[in-house]
Amino acid sequence: xxxxxxxxxxERHPGSRVLHAVDRWAARPTLALGAVAxxxxxxxxxxxxxxxxxxxxxxMTLAAATTLIMVFVIQxxxxxxxxxxxxxxxxxxxxxxxADNSLITLEEAPDNExxxxxxxxxxxRRDARxxxxxxxxx
Numbered sequence: 001x002x003x004x005x006x007x008x009x010x011e012r013h014p015g016s017r018v019l020h021a022v023d024r025w026a027a028r029p030t031l032a033l034g035a036v037a038x039x040x041x042x043x044x045x046x047x048x049x050x051x052x053x054x055x056x057x058x059x060m061t062l063a064a065a066t067t068l069i070m071v072f073v074i075q076x077x078x079x080x081x082x083x084x085x086x087x088x089x090x091x092x093x094x095x096x097x098x099a100d101n102s103l104i105t106l107e108e109a110p111d112n113e114x115x116x117x118x119x120x121x122x123x124x125r126r127d128a129r130x131x132x133x134x135x136x137x138x
Contacts, residue, residue: 016076023077026070 025031046055086107093099106117 016080019073019076020080022069022073026073 042059046052046059049055090104093101093104103117106114109117
């Protein structure tokens with residue numbers, strides 16, 4: 001197993017590190033509770049002041065901006081995690097002697113190859129279920 005040095009960690013794009021930090025921070029339950037509390041306070045404050053249009057515009061703008069930012073944060077962190085998982089699965093395929101190494105490039109394959117691999121996998125599952133059902137008990 002390879003050890004990661006501090007230099008390798010620093011090679012990651014600063015924007016990526018920031019997005020991951022925001023993702024970790026936003027995933028905390030206290031933040032969710034704080035957001036709910038802030039919305040309740042905002043609604044009560046708006047009610048006290050008669051729901052002024054300017055206050056509502058500010059609220060809607062903040063909500064839209066937060067939503068847009070979080071979409072990009074989530075997209076980035078999920079894409080990075082998916083890419084890392086894919087590389088790990090590729091390594092398992094390469095290390096397994098009986099594995100079909102052509103599956104490593106399947107995510108870049110044309111649609112017909114993906115459909116063929118899906119059908120082959122479905123057939124293998126069906127065969128395995130059929131064989132399991134025909135076995136006699138020991």
